[in-house]
Amino acid sequence: MRFIRQYLITLLPACSLLFAGQAVGVDQPYPGPFVENDDLLMILIPHTPEQMTAFYEARGFPKAALQQIGKQCFVTAHIENKSQRIIWLETANWDLASNGKAIQRVDKQQWTAWWDKINLPDANRSTFGWTQLPTVRDLQPDEPVGGNIILAGNIKRFDLRARFMTGQDKRGGMLDIQFRNIKCPKEEAAP
Secondary structure, three states: OHHHHHHHHHHHHHOOEEEOEOOOOOOOOOOOOEEEOOOEEEEEEEEOHHHHHHHHHOOOOOHHHHHHHHOOEEEEEEEEEOOOOOEEEEHHHEEEEEOOEEEOOOOHHHHHHHHHHHOOOHHHHHHHHHOEOOOEEEEOOOOEEEEEEEEOOOOOEEEEEEEEEEOOOOOOOEEEEEEEEEEOOOOOOOO
16 A cells, blocks of 8 residues: 555646545545645645634633634644645635535635624633634645645535645646545534
């Protein structure tokens, strides 16, 4: 199986469209679906509502904020520039879909409205903000970035097509990455 993984890693950079996947029964090198090639490593790590509320509760978030957080789908994205050129993270170049229909991230404006409604303290807002994936960022050679992508809580599975411009002037070509059928974990009902 190691040969197959190495073959795919070697083959995929030559393709203009890269797909994420996990081989069943193979040691998983990362904690979630991933794409890795000579240019980039991108990992998606879906979290349960319990994991996310525990994370923010440990940072002093009030119950009303935890309730809102627990209703959403949180997926941590890790992106690492493995190339010697700039890779541009611009989430405006990403497409999200569920059941074949376009969906949007829960954006900063929506969170601000929720936080205003419950009068969330500025310290909590700041903490929440630094845990989110930036919408725009230039990744220098060997530089990583990470943060949460948040989708509406009614989403069960989603697809992500992430396009990254490359080069100093964004004219070095495009990396086109796809993740399919990513699960938004939900709490299991108690027996």
